[in-house]
Amino acid sequence: MLTDQAVAHTLHHTLTVKAFGVTDQGRVRPSNEDQFLSAELTKAMRIWQTSLPEPKAQFGAERGHLFLVADGMGGHNAGEQASALAVAAIEHFTLNTFKWFFDTDGPEAQRVLTQFQTAIRQADARILQKATEHAEFGGMGTTVTMAFQLDTQLCVVHVGDSRAYLFGDDELHQITHDDTVTAEMVRRGDLLPEQAKKHRLRHVITNVVGGTEAVVSVEAHAVEVRAGDRLLLCSDGLTEMVNDDAIAATLRTELDPETACTKLVAQANDAGGRDNITVLIVRFDRADPDPPNG
Numbered sequence: 001m002l003t004d005q006a007v008a009h010t011l012h013h014t015l016t017v018k019a020f021g022v023t024d025q026g027r028v029r030p031s032n033e034d035q036f037l038s039a040e041l042t043k044a045m046r047i048w049q050t051s052l053p054e055p056k057a058q059f060g061a062e063r064g065h066l067f068l069v070a071d072g073m074g075g076h077n078a079g080e081q082a083s084a085l086a087v088a089a090i091e092h093f094t095l096n097t098f099k100w101f102f103d104t105d106g107p108e109a110q111r112v113l114t115q116f117q118t119a120i121r122q123a124d125a126r127i128l129q130k131a132t133e134h135a136e137f138g139g140m141g142t143t144v145t146m147a148f149q150l151d152t153q154l155c156v157v158h159v160g161d162s163r164a165y166l167f168g169d170d171e172l173h174q175i176t177h178d179d180t181v182t183a184e185m186v187r188r189g190d191l192l193p194e195q196a197k198k199h200r201l202r203h204v205i206t207n208v209v210g211g212t213e214a215v216v217s218v219e220a221h222a223v224e225v226r227a228g229d230r231l232l233l234c235s236d237g238l239t240e241m242v243n244d245d246a247i248a249a250t251l252r253t254e255l256d257p258e259t260a261c262t263k264l265v266a267q268a269n270d271a272g273g274r275d276n277i278t279v280l281i282v283r284f285d286r287a288d289p290d291p292p293n294g
Helices: 077-094 109-133 181-188 243-255 257-270
Strands: 002-006 015-024 032-046 057-075 144-150 152-158 161-170 169-173 220-223 230-234 277-286
Touching: 015 032, 015 057, 032 257, 032 277, 057 077, 057 230, 057 257, 057 277, 077 109, 077 144, 109 152, 109 220, 109 230, 144 161, 144 230, 152 161, 152 169, 161 243, 169 230, 169 243, 230 257, 243 257, 257 277
Parallel strands: none
Antiparallel strands: 002 015, 015 277, 032 057, 057 144, 144 152, 152 220, 161 169, 161 230, 230 277
16 A cells, blocks of 8 residues: 655645545455556755855745546556556656646636646657557556646646546535546436446446557646645546445545545445555645744
């Protein structure tokens, strides 16, 4: 079981962010092909020389946060390769290409979404290239569900059947849409949601990063978050085992991200743990006002 935790940080004196993620092999699969990422972006200055008695590294007050879940697929460990390649490609894009400094009161959210759509397409190309170079990885692919947060702005991009939820006002809202045969049948009205839960094609994914198609479709959303809201990113190893009502009940009673993650993974395993389980929860809180001087 792997975990990652981010401590709270003040963002322009509006929100603090606390995040925790965990990935678990489950009780059936021989390996874990899920990956996740929780990261902070900062403005940094590294001072080479100065006549002033000050730190050699200084950091700006602005903080951005990136969260990601990827669920790989493919035989002979190819799924693990695909999800790892996707995370590495998105990290490289974020560090070297992404223009994340923006005015959160302006129209830049669409620009951020467009950039991350490009990041996923680059990850798609990298996976396809790797599969071409190594025959044993042919057809490998991965889901990618990721969110970037700056102040109250949350930008979400998504491919596959992992999910992003927002829990606020005591209700759980699914932000993303599943890219599966049954989900598309439900959207067309050919299948009821209750029927989709047990349909034999419910695991057939129609859109992945990598895979056998040269073109990937990237879903994008811009969402406002408020103090008290929580973001949940998860692979289908959770949602296949634990329904939305049970997830909401856990988030309602467990306010701490680490405690909630641990409990949700345990619930998925108790229900059978038929797939790898990855859960990442982010809590947004109101920042404390600046302490008085003196």
